[in-house]
Amino acid sequence: MSETTEPKKLKVTLVKSAIGYSERHKATVRALGLRKLHQTVVLPDTPSIRGMLYKVNHLVKIEEEK
Template identity: 55%
Template sequence: MSQDLKITLVKSHIGTPASQRAVLNGMGLNKLNKSVVLKDTPEIRGMIRKVSHMVNVTE
């Protein structure tokens, strides 16, 4: 069984490269301080790594 991760956007995506905005939109993070709960998979971990400076992750 995979665990869930709670991901919160804590920094604005304004002024970031289009690829990072696409990652945030793919995770469902489109507003500041919005949180989503996603499954802990290697794909999601890679997305988190790409925008780690903009999000907080709790397990």
């Protein structure tokens, strides 16, 4: 009865440049793996990732992946 459930995934797309924002915001965008505008990465839905996304939610678009 060992049921393996995959952790949820989040699709994150950089939709606005971090130029003009603080160095912390730039570093957070880079730590999420985003380098270019309109680049999309798939990340696990963890509390630490959610916190990073909360800090830069004005720069990214977040979608849940099924």
